[in-house]
Amino acid sequence: xxxxxxxxxxxxxxxxxxxxxxxxxxxxxxxxxxxxxxxxxxxxxxxxxxxxxxxxxxxxxxxxxxxxxxxxxxxxxxxxxxxxxxxxxxxxxxxxxxxxxxxxxxxxxxxxxxxxxxxxxxxxxxxxxxxxxxxxxxxxxxxxxxxxxxxxxxxxxxxxxxxxxxxxxxxxxxxxxxxxxxxxxxxxxxxxxxxxxxxxxxxxxxxxxxxxxxxxxxxxxxxxxxxxxxxxxxxxxxxxxxxxxxxxxxxxxxxxxxxxxxxxxxxxxxxxxxxxxxxxxxxxxxxxxxxxxxxxxxxxxxxxxxxxxxxxxxxxxxxxxx
Amino acid sequence: xxxxxxxxxxxxxxxxxxxxxxxxxxxxxxxxxxxxxxxxxxxxxxxxxxxxxxxxxxxxxxxxxxxxxxxxxxxxxxxxxxxxxxxxxxxxxxxxxxxxxxxxxxxxxxxxxxxxxxxxxxxxxxxxxxxxxxxxxxxxxxxxxxxxxxxxxxxxxxxxxxxxxxxxxxxxxxxxxxxxxxxxxxxxxxxxxxxxxxxxxxxxxxxxxxxxxxxxxxxxxxxxxxxxxxxxxxxxxxxxxxxxxxxxxxxxxxxxxxxxxxxxxxxxxxxxxxxxxxxxxxxxxxxxxxxxxxxxxxxxxxxxxxxxxxxxxxxxxxxxxx
Numbered sequence: 001x002x003x004x005x006x007x008x009x010x011x012x013x014x015x016x017x018x019x020x021x022x023x024x025x026x027x028x029x030x031x032x033x034x035x036x037x038x039x040x041x042x043x044x045x046x047x048x049x050x051x052x053x054x055x056x057x058x059x060x061x062x063x064x065x066x067x068x069x070x071x072x073x074x075x076x077x078x079x080x081x082x083x084x085x086x087x088x089x090x091x092x093x094x095x096x097x098x099x100x101x102x103x104x105x106x107x108x109x110x111x112x113x114x115x116x117x118x119x120x121x122x123x124x125x126x127x128x129x130x131x132x133x134x135x136x137x138x139x140x141x142x143x144x145x146x147x148x149x150x151x152x153x154x155x156x157x158x159x160x161x162x163x164x165x166x167x168x169x170x171x172x173x174x175x176x177x178x179x180x181x182x183x184x185x186x187x188x189x190x191x192x193x194x195x196x197x198x199x200x201x202x203x204x205x206x207x208x209x210x211x212x213x214x215x216x217x218x219x220x221x222x223x224x225x226x227x228x229x230x231x232x233x234x235x236x237x238x239x240x241x242x243x244x245x246x247x248x249x250x251x252x253x254x255x256x257x258x259x260x261x262x263x264x265x266x267x268x269x270x271x272x273x274x275x276x277x278x279x280x281x282x283x284x285x286x287x288x289x290x291x292x293x294x295x296x297x298x299x300x301x302x303x304x305x306x307x308x309x310x311x312x313x314x315x316x317x318x319x320x321x322x
Numbered sequence: 323x324x325x326x327x328x329x330x331x332x333x334x335x336x337x338x339x340x341x342x343x344x345x346x347x348x349x350x351x352x353x354x355x356x357x358x359x360x361x362x363x364x365x366x367x368x369x370x371x372x373x374x375x376x377x378x379x380x381x382x383x384x385x386x387x388x389x390x391x392x393x394x395x396x397x398x399x400x401x402x403x404x405x406x407x408x409x410x411x412x413x414x415x416x417x418x419x420x421x422x423x424x425x426x427x428x429x430x431x432x433x434x435x436x437x438x439x440x441x442x443x444x445x446x447x448x449x450x451x452x453x454x455x456x457x458x459x460x461x462x463x464x465x466x467x468x469x470x471x472x473x474x475x476x477x478x479x480x481x482x483x484x485x486x487x488x489x490x491x492x493x494x495x496x497x498x499x500x501x502x503x504x505x506x507x508x509x510x511x512x513x514x515x516x517x518x519x520x521x522x523x524x525x526x527x528x529x530x531x532x533x534x535x536x537x538x539x540x541x542x543x544x545x546x547x548x549x550x551x552x553x554x555x556x557x558x559x560x561x562x563x564x565x566x567x568x569x570x571x572x573x574x575x576x577x578x579x580x581x582x583x584x585x586x587x588x589x590x591x592x593x594x595x596x597x598x599x600x601x602x603x604x605x606x607x608x609x610x611x612x613x614x615x616x617x618x619x620x621x622x623x624x625x626x627x628x629x630x631x632x633x634x635x636x637x638x639x640x641x642x643x644x
Contacts (some may be wrong), residue, residue, distance in 0.1 A: 023528070108349040
């Protein structure tokens, strides 16, 4: 469910009057997305997405996100382009929320990832990293390695609830995290990363990648960590078996546009461990803290614990097809 | 939330191959609607809605609903037109569900009902009733008067839960229902009614009514009962005060296209009582029987109990502006 804020007719009309994008034709809530309210908006001049930013997004960070999308779109990355109002501002207020209109991207996100998706994904991710290189503002990654220990500590405040998911889970996560942080490679190439490039954020059309969306976890961090997120999100089968053929396609295509350094290759296992524990930890926290009546689907943290175990057993980059 | 069934890429491609509506361009879940899974579907030939019918709809009744929509659309009613596959069939299977593609209707449903909406609503409802007159198949109204006593009885099986909502509610509903059923006018003009024409099922564009959607509660019943549903759904303010100006606009516009009989006018109070108790009863049942963790927003039954009290106090059609 992704409509938390209902937009009244008057408010919408008034809001659109501040843009030069024609007259309203249709307006429907979009089911996808869990952080913000998203509407599909059609006007006489085309299709757009209206996003109202809900409370999990810090308004102070919105200019950074919108600026990054605009920067990337203008460099040929197929991502939502913020539409500016007549006064020049893209970030506005609507129904007591920060809100923005962006362009609509055609395409369909893959419900079942196939090998043919992974090459185009790698190419697009590398192109995103290259196009972002001259976007100067920095956003620290709140959900990067420095955030993981505090996140785990908050869940371990109720260690019994953690172990209720699986006996010994609290100790397993603590031990894995200690190892990951001790081995974390601080000195790899940095830049702006998407940090949440799951299949539902990537559109395909006629077998080609047609768009990347949802940049609201983007941050400035290790570029190869973004690849590690994708290896976790795209290269495990539904039974959580790792598909090395998909991984190889992803990494080779990425490397053809932005070659990995030797240090990045060597760090792949620990980067993947970090990406797996990052999603395990946020899911764990949500699992423990989502009240039973909440209108949110809790995602199973154990799926990422199982991915983590795979990466802990990976001796080197060969495990990922390199 | 209105996507219960995820459609895989392969399944969608195969499904669309059975239609002559061009190539897939975009495919997004729609947030609106609570009974079925709805997707906004764009192809190279235009925009459509793909609906997967979930378990609350009896598949045996789908041909009646789709037939009614097709009948109405062909007589100029702006409602979804089922799209036939290459083999002639509109009702098909997809991901283990019955599914259909219908045309997309432009417009926006009014989040805040204004008087200007009520006249066009009345005109459209009367036009719908007239256009449906020569659709021969009949569907009994499972949520019509014969269904209300069993529905109340199922909730009263846990009378304490009913009274927990409001002390004395169980007795109040039983007494009101007895009175309504005793006074129910069996002999008014019948036809096919929408039966659920709430604001979120009616689109407007540039101040004009542009479409009626969601015919999955439609049935063959008293035509004026459909008006009573609309009086309940459109003519109460957020504080539940009855707005007689809106009611008058609705009834006059309806009457200009299909004049009400004297008996229909006289029956308005009891028809409105019936419509109010129908929504009070289904909401009450859902309220009591929705498990705490369910991904469904429970709607407050008491809002319709308060409407019911207004209608019980209405002496005659003058209370509705006639």
